[in-house]
Amino acid sequence: MGHRLLPGKPELYHGKEKSRPYFEGWYFKQASDKGTVSVIVGVFRTENKSDETAFIQLLLASGKSYYFEYPFEAFSAKTDTFEVKVGANKFSMERIELDIDQDGVRVKAEISFSGIVPLKTNFVSPSIMGPFSYLPRMQCNHGILSLTHRANGTMKIDREQYLFEDAHGYIEKDWGEAFPSRWIWMQCNDDKVSLMCSIATIPYGAIFFTGLICVLLVDGRQYRFATYNGARVVDIKRQKGELTVKLCRGKYSLHITAGSKVFGKLIAPTTTGMNRKIEETVDATFHIVLTRRGKKVYCGSFGNGGLEMLEPELLVEKNG
Numbered sequence: 001m002g003h004r005l006l007p008g009k010p011e012l013y014h015g016k017e018k019s020r021p022y023f024e025g026w027y028f029k030q031a032s033d034k035g036t037v038s039v040i041v042g043v044f045r046t047e048n049k050s051d052e053t054a055f056i057q058l059l060l061a062s063g064k065s066y067y068f069e070y071p072f073e074a075f076s077a078k079t080d081t082f083e084v085k086v087g088a089n090k091f092s093m094e095r096i097e098l099d100i101d102q103d104g105v106r107v108k109a110e111i112s113f114s115g116i117v118p119l120k121t122n123f124v125s126p127s128i129m130g131p132f133s134y135l136p137r138m139q140c141n142h143g144i145l146s147l148t149h150r151a152n153g154t155m156k157i158d159r160e161q162y163l164f165e166d167a168h169g170y171i172e173k174d175w176g177e178a179f180p181s182r183w184i185w186m187q188c189n190d191d192k193v194s195l196m197c198s199i200a201t202i203p204y205g206a207i208f209f210t211g212l213i214c215v216l217l218v219d220g221r222q223y224r225f226a227t228y229n230g231a232r233v234v235d236i237k238r239q240k241g242e243l244t245v246k247l248c249r250g251k252y253s254l255h256i257t258a259g260s261k262v263f264g265k266l267i268a269p270t271t272t273g274m275n276r277k278i279e280e281t282v283d284a285t286f287h288i289v290l291t292r293r294g295k296k297v298y299c300g301s302f303g304n305g306g307l308e309m310l311e312p313e314l315l316v317e318k319n320g
Contacts, residue, residue, distance in 0.1 A: 003016060003024075004016055007127060008121065010127045010141075011145045013078075013084065019045060021046050022045045023043065023176065025174055027173060028091070028169070028171050029187070031305075032165070035061065036061040037162055038280075039058055041086055046272065054086045056086060056089060056100065061283040064264060066107075093113065107158075108155070109156065113171075118147070119215065128142055128196075128226075138176055139203050140179055141175050144196060145171040145172060146171040152166060170196075170306075178270050182200065182201050182315060183198060183200035184200070184315060185197070185198045186284075188303075195214075195216050195217075196213075196214065197247075199233055213226050214231070216290060223290065225254055229249065231247055233246075234247065241259050245257075252290065254288070255289040255291075256286065257286065258284045262281055263281045264280060266279075280307065281306065283305075287301045288302070
């Protein structure tokens with residue numbers, strides 16, 4: 001595969017010419033009571049250069065989704081700072097600009113970001129992947145670029161318009177060879193609290209293990225639950241569109257309940273292309289409880305959350 005290894009710079013484009021099969025995608029979510037929209041921009045490269053592609057996906061709280069395909073040559077990325085372009089569409093840590101006219105769908109957007117709250121990092125843990133950031137052949141890598149920020153601007157999809165006024169923004173990304181075979185992804189935030197939790201089956205060489213990465217931002221403090229710091233998945237329960245997860249690390253326990261009745265379709269990468277249909281929502285409700293030695297540290301509820309769950313019951317079995 002051979003992508004660039006940039007442990008402390010997850011926001012940058014990691015791909016190289018010889019990175020095949022290879023995908024990379026950036027995820028922007030803007031959430032408010034007036035509307036929630038996620039925007040995904042990315043690329044996929046296959047052994048057959050004629051099949052490589054750039055793409056933009058949109059997911060609305062209603063469950064409606066859009067997939068716009070571009071030739072790979074329409075994609076460009078700076079090497080020293082995060083600035084990505086696909087055709088006339090621009091993406092950075094400061095703003096999104098969309099100008100799409102495909103298949104009878106017209107999209108225009110200008111959304112600016114301010115007050116970015118980054119993930120806390122150090123040499124041992126240069127990203128949410130921790131020391132795994134230094135491993136060159138992970139199937140799928142994850143980065144959190146902004147735990148929360150303010151999003152302001154407008155988006156128009158045909159005749160439907162979204163107005164974002166100090167909306168709650170969030171930015172993350174993934175890159176590698178393909179998405180895992182099964183995983184959970186949960187995300188919600190407001191201007192002061194943010195949660196991201198991902199649990200997945202991770203292959204590395206001949207071994208498989210259940211990987212956990214999770215961060216909860218509360219009152220300026222970031223609580224990290226991850227495989228590499230000794231955290232473990234205690235329980236996972238799924239009932240229809242609702243998921244309950246319990247995590248433990250030392251004296252701390254984190255209970256997360258998330259659910260939605262509305263899921264939309266997105267396209268995810270496999271080793272052969274952007275050809276796997278998955279379900280995601282940006283309309284999930286969350287309830288979060290953090291305890292220390294059984295005493296409540298934080299309790300809160302959220303709307304407009306992101307949720308994906310692919311065979312979650314099998315993930316907890318890996319933890320005994």
